[in-house]
Amino acid sequence: MTTGFEESRQDRIQHALHRRPTLGPLAVLVLAVIVFSIINTRFLNPENLSLVLQQVTVIALLALGQTLIILTAGIDLSAGAIAVFSSILMANLAYDAGSPGLLAIVAGLAFGTGMGAVNGFLVTRIKLPPFIVTLGTLSIFFALNSVVSNSETVRGTDMPAIMTWTGETIPIGSFRLTYGSIIMLLLFGLFFYLLAHTAWGKHVRATGDDAEAARLAGIRTGRVLLSVYTVAGAIYGVAAWVLMGRLASADPNVGTDYNLDSITAVVLGGTSLFGGRGGVVGTLVGALIVGVFRNGLVLAGVQVVWQGFAVGLLVLLAVTIDQWIRKVRA
C-alpha cells in the first residue's frame, strides 16, 4: 500500500534522476566512501585516495570513449584491444625501430584513431551493428597485437623516458597525482564541454536518442557516428600511453578484461545502454566506484572473491535504476 504522498516523493526522485542521471552514482560513491572510511580510517588518507585515482585512470579513459559510443546507442567491445595494441605499436616503434619517443607516441595515437575509424566505417558505411563490428575487430586487433609483439613485454628501461612519463607523479602534500591522471581529467573536462555546449555534442545525443528523428531533423547521423568512433579510438590511444606509464612497460598480455571493465564503468555512471541519456561525469564517477570498492574491500580485509561479487551487484542495481527512471517517460 502506498499513499499519494509517498508516490509524489517517489516521482520527485524519479524526475530528479531523470534530469540528472549522475545523482544516483554520485550517491553510491559518497555512501561507499563513508562506509569504507568508517571500516578503516586509512581509507581517507590522501595517499590512499591518490592510489585509487591512479588505479582507475586507464579504465576511466577507455570508459570515456565507450561513453561517447554508448550515447549513440552503440557499444565498443574493442576498446581494450585498441588501447593495448596501440601501446605495443608505440613501444615497438621506439624499441625495435629506434624512433624518437615523441614520434612513437604520436604514431601510436594515430594508429588508435585509425582503428576507431575502421570501427566507425564498418558501422556507418557497411551498416553492421556495432556489437558485431567490434566483436570482430576485438579479435582482429588482439591477433595483430600478438603478431607484432611476439607476446614479448617491452620494459620501460628500454624505451625513451617520455613513453612512461604519464606514470610520473606530482606530489601535492601526500596526494600523488600522476600526469596520466591529469591527462585523463583534462579529457573528461573537454568532452563534458563538447557534449554540453557544442552542436556536435547535441548531435551525438540526438543520434543516440532517436537516429531516425535526428536524420529527419537534418543531422547527418552517419558522419556523427563515424566521428564518435574515430574520436573514441583517439582516446584509447591516449589510454595506451597512460597504461605504459602505469606499468613502466608495454605488456601485450594485459587488457583482455578492459572492454567489460569500461562498459561496467559507463553503466555504473548512469549512462543508458539504449542511447541518448547519460554523460561523461557519470562515467568518471562509475570508474571511481569500481576503484573505491576494490581498494575499500581490501582495506576492510574482505576476501578477494567478494570484490567481483560486489561490482556485479552494483551493475545490476545501476541498470535497475536506469529502467526505473525510464518509466518517467512512459
Add this chain to the structure above:
Amino acid sequence: MKRPVRLVAVALAASALVLAACSGGNDGRPIIGLITKTDTNPFFVTMKKGAQEQATKDGIDLRTFAGRIDGDNESQVTAIENLMALGAEGFMITPNDSRAIVPAIERAKEAGLAVIALDTQLDPADAADSTYATDNFEAGRLVGEWARAKVGEDARIAFLDLTPDQVSVDVQRDQGFMEGFGIDTGDPNRIGDEDDPRISGHDVTDGAAEGGRTAMENLLQRDPGITLVYTINEPAAAGAYEALKAAGKAETVTLVSVDGGCPGVQSVKDGQLGATSQQYPLKMAASGVTAIAEFEKTGQKPGNPGGQDFTDTGVTLITDDPQPGVDSEDTTFGTENCWG
C-alpha cells in the same frame, strides 16, 4: 551503398581462402598436436617454439592449437576432435580445465592417440598417458626457504595470487611458499585458511603487471609494515615492484616470484626481484614430442617414472644473493636457461 558491401565481402572471403591455403598439406610425416591454454602467454609461446624445434629434428608434422583465453575449455575440446579427424598419433595439452577436458581425452585415447599433459596435470592425473610439468609446490617452497633465510622469521608477508578460484598452480605455489617459509598451511589445498600472524594479506593479480601493481598498492595501504612479498609470477612481480617503488619501499621490501622467464631473470639481475624459481617449458614440450614420436615408431605408450603421477621437468632457484643451506644458481645460469 551496395558497392562497398560487396567489395568488403569479397575481400574477406579472399583473405579467408588465402589463410586456408597457407596452412598447407601433409607429406606423410606423422602428425602430433600441441594444444596450449592460450597463444598469447610467453610461456606457451616458448612451449610452441620448443615443440616446433624438436618436431623438425624428429621429422614430425606439428599442429598447434590454443584456447582463446585462459580457462577456455571448449576450444581445446574442438582441437582434440580436429586432431582425431586428422589422424594424429597423439598430442600434448596444457589443460584450461583439468577436469572438464577429461571426457574428450578419453575419447582420443580410445581412438588410439597418445596423450601427454604439459605444465598442468589432468584431474585425475592418470587420464593422461604421462605428464611433463614443473613441481609447482617445490617451486614455491624454494623461494619460501630462500626468503626465510634472507629476511628472517619476523616478516610481514603479502601474497599476490592468481585468481580467487583456487586453481591448482596458484594453490601449489602459494602453499609451497608457506611450507618453505615455515608457515602452517592448514589445508594444503586451500589458500587463505591460515592464521599465522605474519601473513599481512592476500590479493589477486590475474598474473599480470596491472593486477600486481593494484594489489600491491592496496595491500600496502592496509599494512605499510609489509617486508616480504610472494608473487605468483614475474609479470605480477613487475607490477608489484612499481607499486613498491612509488611508495618508496623498493629498497626495504623483498620480492620473490616463480617463472624464470628472461624478463624475470633480468629483474633478479637488476635487484628488483630477490629470487625466482625457474621452470623449463622448452624441455616439457621437447620431451612430449619425443615421447609421442617414440610411440609412433614402437607402439610403446609414454608413461611417468614408477610410482609418480608426473615427470618433473625440474625447477631451479635463481638469485644473485645465495643463502646458506638453500641450493641456488646465479643470474648467469638463469639467463642461459631462461625462456620467453
